[in-house]
Amino acid sequence: MAASGHAVVVGASLGGLLAARALAETYAQVTLLDRDKLPAGPAPRRGVPQGRQVHVLLARGRQILEELFPGLGAELYRQGATPVDLHGQVHWYNDGHRMRSARSDLTGFGMSRPLLEHAVRDRVTALPGVRVLPECEVTGLTATPDQSRVTGVRLAPATGRPDELRADLVVDAAGRGSRSPVWLAELGYPAAPQEQVEVGVTYVTRRYRREDGQLDGMLGVLANAMPGRPRYGVVAPQEGGRFAVTMAGILGEQPPTDDEGFARFAASLTAPQVGELVRHAEPLDDPVLMRFPASVRRRYERLPRFPAGYLVFADALCSLNPVYGQGITVAALQTLLLRRLLARDRDRLARRFFPRAARLIDAPWSIAVGADLRFPGVRGRRTPAVRLVNAYLARLHAAASNDAVLGAAFLRVLNLIDPPARLLGPDVLLRVLAGRRQRPSASSMAR
Ligand SMILES: Cc1cc2nc3c(=O)[nH]c(=O)nc-3n(C[C@H](O)[C@H](O)[C@H](O)COP(=O)(O)OP(=O)(O)OC[C@H]3O[C@@H](n4cnc5c(N)ncnc54)[C@H](O)[C@@H]3O)c2cc1C
Incomplete structure (x- = not known):
C-alpha cells in the first residue's frame, strides 16, 4: 500500500514521536506540532517537566524501541547510556526485603530522559515525510459541518503561519494535560468516562x-x-x-x-x-x-460516538503513577498496536484502536493501582482479589530474598514482558509457599 495523506500529531514528546513512527508507514506526510522550543541536544524543556526526574525504561519498552528503531540501543550506548541488567545489577528492595539478584536478560538503560527523547527524535525526523514544527500550540480542532469527522487543528496565532492545519488524521499526544475532553466537547461529543486514583x-x-x-x-x-x-x-x-x-x-x-x-x-x-x-x-x-x-485513565472506548479522523495516544489516554516506570513502555505498546491496525486499513480507526488500547493498558493499570491500594490512604475499590494479590505479593517478596527464580518472575511482570497472571501460575505459587517455610539465610541478608 503506497503511503498517502497527512497525519498531524499534537505533542512531539516520546508519545508523539512514537505515534509518528507508526503513522509514517502509511501516511505520506506526518507533522508533529509542539508548543515548546525544542532543544538541539539532549536537554530538559518546559513542556516535559518530568524530564528532570529519573526515568526507568522497562525491559519491554527497550525491546520495542529497538524493534522500531534498529540500532537505537547502540546509539544510546555511544552517547553515554549504561546498559543495566535489571535483575543482576540492581539492588531491589520490596516490602523491605532485599531481592536475591541473578543474571537476567532484562536489560534497561541508565540514561536521562532528555537523552532518550533526543535520540528518538533524531530517528523520527529522519523518516521520509516527517517534520516537526516547534513553538506551535494547538488550540482546538476543525471538523466537517456535521462534526462527524475531524479535519485538522487550530493553531495559536503566530506571525507568518496559518492558523489552521488540515489533516486526514489528528493524534493527540499532548500528555496528561491533554485538551481532548474540551476540544471534543466543543464539537458536541460527550465526555469520556474517566478513572482516577x-x-x-x-x-x-x-x-x-x-x-x-x-x-x-x-x-x-x-x-x-x-x-x-x-x-x-x-x-x-x-x-x-x-x-x-x-x-x-x-x-x-x-x-x-x-x-x-x-x-x-x-x-x-x-x-x-x-x-x-x-x-x-x-x-x-x-x-x-x-x-x-493522580493516575488518570480516559475511557474513550466507552463513548457511543467519536469523530472519525481523531485519536488520543500515550499519556493523553492514560497517565500512570510514575513510580512503576511504565509510561514510555505503554506508549511503545500502543505504537505497535497503531502500526498493526494501520497496516490493514484506516477505516474506523478510533473504533478499532481504543478498545484494543484499553486491553493493553489493563495490565500496567492493574499493576500500578493494585500496588497503590496497599496504602490505606489511597482511595479506591479494594476488591477481595486486590487484597489477596497484595497479601500474596508480600509473601513473594519475602521469599524472593532467597529465591532468585521468584525475583525473576516478578521482574518479568513488572517489566511488562509477562502478564500479571503469570505470578499466580503453579510453579511460582509453589515456590512462594515453600519460601514461607524458610527463613532468609544470613548470607542472603548480607548480599
Ligand atoms: C515525575 C514523572 C516520572 C516519570 N517516570 C517515568 C519512568 O521512569 N518511566 C517511564 O516509562 N515513564 C515515566 N514517566 C511518564 C513519561 O514521562 C511519559 O509516559 C512519556 O513522556 C510519554 O508521555 P507523552 O509523550 O504522552 O506526554 P509528555 O511527555 O507529557 O509530552 C507532551 C508534549 O505535548 C506538548 N504539548 C502539550 N500541549 C500542547 C499543545 N496544545 N500544542 C502543542 N504541543 C503541546 C508538550 O510540550 C510536550 O512536548 C514519568 C512521568 C512523570 C510525571
Whole structure:
C-alpha cells in the first residue's frame, strides 16, 4: 500500500514521536506540532517537566524501541547510556526485603530522559515525510459541518503561519494535560468516562558525580515504598559520568530539597545504599521537585460516538503513577498496536484502536493501582482479589530474598514482558509457599 495523506500529531514528546513512527508507514506526510522550543541536544524543556526526574525504561519498552528503531540501543550506548541488567545489577528492595539478584536478560538503560527523547527524535525526523514544527500550540480542532469527522487543528496565532492545519488524521499526544475532553466537547461529543486514583506523589531528583567503584559495582538501587513507609528511592547511572538519585513520597510524604533534609530522607529508605551514596557523593546540581497528583485513565472506548479522523495516544489516554516506570513502555505498546491496525486499513480507526488500547493498558493499570491500594490512604475499590494479590505479593517478596527464580518472575511482570497472571501460575505459587517455610539465610541478608 503506497503511503498517502497527512497525519498531524499534537505533542512531539516520546508519545508523539512514537505515534509518528507508526503513522509514517502509511501516511505520506506526518507533522508533529509542539508548543515548546525544542532543544538541539539532549536537554530538559518546559513542556516535559518530568524530564528532570529519573526515568526507568522497562525491559519491554527497550525491546520495542529497538524493534522500531534498529540500532537505537547502540546509539544510546555511544552517547553515554549504561546498559543495566535489571535483575543482576540492581539492588531491589520490596516490602523491605532485599531481592536475591541473578543474571537476567532484562536489560534497561541508565540514561536521562532528555537523552532518550533526543535520540528518538533524531530517528523520527529522519523518516521520509516527517517534520516537526516547534513553538506551535494547538488550540482546538476543525471538523466537517456535521462534526462527524475531524479535519485538522487550530493553531495559536503566530506571525507568518496559518492558523489552521488540515489533516486526514489528528493524534493527540499532548500528555496528561491533554485538551481532548474540551476540544471534543466543543464539537458536541460527550465526555469520556474517566478513572482516577489519587496518589499525591512528590518526586525530588538530584544528580551526582559518579566515581569508580561506587555502589559496590552494582548499577542501580530501587527501594520501593511499603505500607507504613510510603517512601521510594532510585539510584540510576546517567550519561556524562553521573548518577541521579530520585526520592519520592506519596500521600503527602515529601522528600525535602535542602541538603540535610534530603540526606535524612535518603537514610530513612529501606535500601541503605541510597543514604550512603547521598552522604558521600558530590552533588552536581540542586534537587528538583515535581508533583504528580493522580493516575488518570480516559475511557474513550466507552463513548457511543467519536469523530472519525481523531485519536488520543500515550499519556493523553492514560497517565500512570510514575513510580512503576511504565509510561514510555505503554506508549511503545500502543505504537505497535497503531502500526498493526494501520497496516490493514484506516477505516474506523478510533473504533478499532481504543478498545484494543484499553486491553493493553489493563495490565500496567492493574499493576500500578493494585500496588497503590496497599496504602490505606489511597482511595479506591479494594476488591477481595486486590487484597489477596497484595497479601500474596508480600509473601513473594519475602521469599524472593532467597529465591532468585521468584525475583525473576516478578521482574518479568513488572517489566511488562509477562502478564500479571503469570505470578499466580503453579510453579511460582509453589515456590512462594515453600519460601514461607524458610527463613532468609544470613548470607542472603548480607548480599
Ligand atoms: C515525575 C514523572 C516520572 C516519570 N517516570 C517515568 C519512568 O521512569 N518511566 C517511564 O516509562 N515513564 C515515566 N514517566 C511518564 C513519561 O514521562 C511519559 O509516559 C512519556 O513522556 C510519554 O508521555 P507523552 O509523550 O504522552 O506526554 P509528555 O511527555 O507529557 O509530552 C507532551 C508534549 O505535548 C506538548 N504539548 C502539550 N500541549 C500542547 C499543545 N496544545 N500544542 C502543542 N504541543 C503541546 C508538550 O510540550 C510536550 O512536548 C514519568 C512521568 C512523570 C510525571
